[in-house]
Amino acid sequence: MGKENSLEASGYIVSKSDSxxxxxxxxxxxxxxxxxxxxxxxxLAFNSNLQExxxxxxxxxxxxxxxxxxxxxxxxxxxALWKELKVSKKELKIREDSAEEES
Numbered sequence: 001m002g003k004e005n006s007l008e009a010s011g012y013i014v015s016k017s018d019s020x021x022x023x024x025x026x027x028x029x030x031x032x033x034x035x036x037x038x039x040x041x042x043x044l045a046f047n048s049n050l051q052e053x054x055x056x057x058x059x060x061x062x063x064x065x066x067x068x069x070x071x072x073x074x075x076x077x078x079x080a081l082w083k084e085l086k087v088s089k090k091e092l093k094i095r096e097d098s099a100e101e102e103s
Contacts, residue, residue: 042092049088053081 035047057078064074 042094046089046092046094049085053085056081 033051035044037043037047060069060074060077060081063069064071069077
């Protein structure tokens with residue numbers, strides 16, 4: 001198994017760009033900020049998952065605000081995403097006190 005495949009399996013976002021236009025579109029639709037915290041592969045992966053969670057919640061909010069989905073559906077969707085994020089945190093062994101260690 002190559003490094004890219006193992007990264008994909010562990011939840012990292014790995015894109016194989018087929019054109020510069022696709023890169024521009026992906027940056028617009030899936031913006032990501034630079035990670036400024038204590039670097040570990042686990043923290044970086046969790047940060048990526050957290051940013052993806054935030055982006056999806058934003059889409060759900062927009063759909064609910066626009067009347068495309070019900071408030072109940074929006075709640076269920078956000079709750080499911082939250083559960084996925086919690087699983088990610090647990091699997092990556094992100095501790096509660098990891099931010100405090102930086103101070």
